[in-house]
Amino acid sequence: MDPYPKPLRDLIDALKRLPGIGEKTATRLALFILADKGNLPEELSAVLKTVREQIRLCPVCYNLTDRVRCAVCSNPYRDRSQICVVEEPSDVLALESANAYRGLYHVLHGLISPLGGVGPDDIRLAELMERIRQPGVSEVIVATNPSVEGEGTFHYIAKMIQDAGLNVVVSRIASGVPMGGELKYMDQVTLASALRYRRGVREM
Amino acid sequence: MDPYPKPLRDLIDALKRLPGIGEKTATRLALFILADKGNLPEELSAVLKTVREQIRLCPVCYNLTDRVRCAVCSNPYRDRSQICVVEEPSDVLALESANAYRGLYHVLHGLISPLGGVGPDDIRLAELMERIRQPGVSEVIVATNPSVEGEGTFHYIAKMIQDAGLNVVVSRIASGVPMGGELKYMDQVTLASALRYRRGVREM
Numbered sequence: 001m002d003p004y005p006k007p008l009r010d011l012i013d014a015l016k017r018l019p020g021i022g023e024k025t026a027t028r029l030a031l032f033i034l035a036d037k038g039n040l041p042e043e044l045s046a047v048l049k050t051v052r053e054q055i056r057l058c059p060v061c062y063n064l065t066d067r068v069r070c071a072v073c074s075n076p077y078r079d080r081s082q083i084c085v086v087e088e089p090s091d092v093l094a095l096e097s098a099n100a101y102r103g104l105y106h107v108l109h110g111l112i113s114p115l116g117g118v119g120p121d122d123i124r125l126a127e128l129m130e131r132i133r134q135p136g137v138s139e140v141i142v143a144t145n146p147s148v149e150g151e152g153t154f155h156y157i158a159k160m161i162q163d164a165g166l167n168v169v170v171s172r173i174a175s176g177v178p179m180g181g182e183l184k185y186m187d188q189v190t191l192a193s194a195l196r197y198r199r200g201v202r203e204m
Numbered sequence: 205m206d207p208y209p210k211p212l213r214d215l216i217d218a219l220k221r222l223p224g225i226g227e228k229t230a231t232r233l234a235l236f237i238l239a240d241k242g243n244l245p246e247e248l249s250a251v252l253k254t255v256r257e258q259i260r261l262c263p264v265c266y267n268l269t270d271r272v273r274c275a276v277c278s279n280p281y282r283d284r285s286q287i288c289v290v291e292e293p294s295d296v297l298a299l300e301s302a303n304a305y306r307g308l309y310h311v312l313h314g315l316i317s318p319l320g321g322v323g324p325d326d327i328r329l330a331e332l333m334e335r336i337r338q339p340g341v342s343e344v345i346v347a348t349n350p351s352v353e354g355e356g357t358f359h360y361i362a363k364m365i366q367d368a369g370l371n372v373v374v375s376r377i378a379s380g381v382p383m384g385g386e387l388k389y390m391d392q393v394t395l396a397s398a399l400r401y402r403r404g405v406r407e408m
């Protein structure tokens with residue numbers, strides 16, 4: 001017999017659908033929520049209800065927004081000549097928190113993956129090409145993850161722009177040993193990349 | 205500038221109030237919930253809304269229930285002569301999943317903690333004494349955690365029952381090396397307890 005009252009069991013089952021949360025963590029979270037002295041369950045319930053109603057995709061860059069255009073696209077101080085291409089909205093958030101980029105973004109919502117059955121038409125590549133064809137774009141920085149799919153998508157984008165004969169620089173984010181990382185813990189591909197793309201002292 | 209649209213930021217902030225969930229995990233969970241193809245946000249919102257409306261404390265043992273009495277207290281096959289005293293509802297769930305106990309429970313909702321400012325009157329001890337005074341109770345098994353507060357509460361309960369002159373056996377759950385555990389990783393207090401409460405071959 002399940003020792004949990006049904007409403008508690010329902011909450012545990014719903015929490016278990018979240019990534020990385022199993023039976024034990026879900027139970028711990030559910031009991032914490034239930035025992036909260038404040039308004040935690042009501043507040044969580046309310047924000048969960050509104051999040052999908054209010055969040056949509058920016059029609060320009062396909063980043064998440066609750067306005068007509070996203071915060072980056074509608075910011076007049078952003079450099080409109082650069083477009084940084086990423087896989088997911090969370091990549092935009094990560095790059096923005098680094099505070100090192102002042103251009104615009106383009107969120108593909110996926111990567112080309114022949115094994116995963118994702119082709120070029122399944123992600124926002126046509127929309128990217130349409131943006132690049134507009135006057136004023138001078139550089140496309142491909143910031144997909146350094147994975148097989150990320151590299152493949154980068155090469156596809158580079159070839160697509162080259163074939164279209166557009167006068168746009170295509171660049172790729174640097175790949176190497178992360179700051180604070182230790183060489184002895186790095187994989188071979190990362191070390192090979194760090195060596196291959198080494199910088200001369202003059203480039204520092 | 206916060207790169208998150210407000211409804212998403214609200215969801216992240218609400219998730220961060222859960223134990224063991226920081227900014228990064230909350231962001232990951234929020235983006236997963238938002239990207240869900242099914243009804244995850246709506247379902248989570250609904251169960252969160254109902255859980256506190258429907259879950260209450262059993263008036264007999266103070267375990268969680270959505271009925272008049274909890275599933276254990278209302279089960280006619282449980283042994284009414286034994287009362288197992290625990291700190292929290294999650295302890296009942298843990299013991300029930302072990303499927304090794306057929307008696308009733310009593311949930312204290314806390315432990316006596318002089319340093320934490322929790323006295324005997326702040327937990328359900330008066331209610332426990334009232335139950336023990338009823339005819340038919342022959343054993344009280346104190347299953348609080350083997351911590352300073354858990355041991356202190358056990359001794360308080362034992363003395364309370366002794367002082368009342370009740371003909372009730374008070375016992376304490378065994379403390380020692382857990383099944384599958386390794387001696388070399390055990391702390392000194394656990395090893396001392398495992399040695400002190402060793403069983404003779406005849407008790408096996």
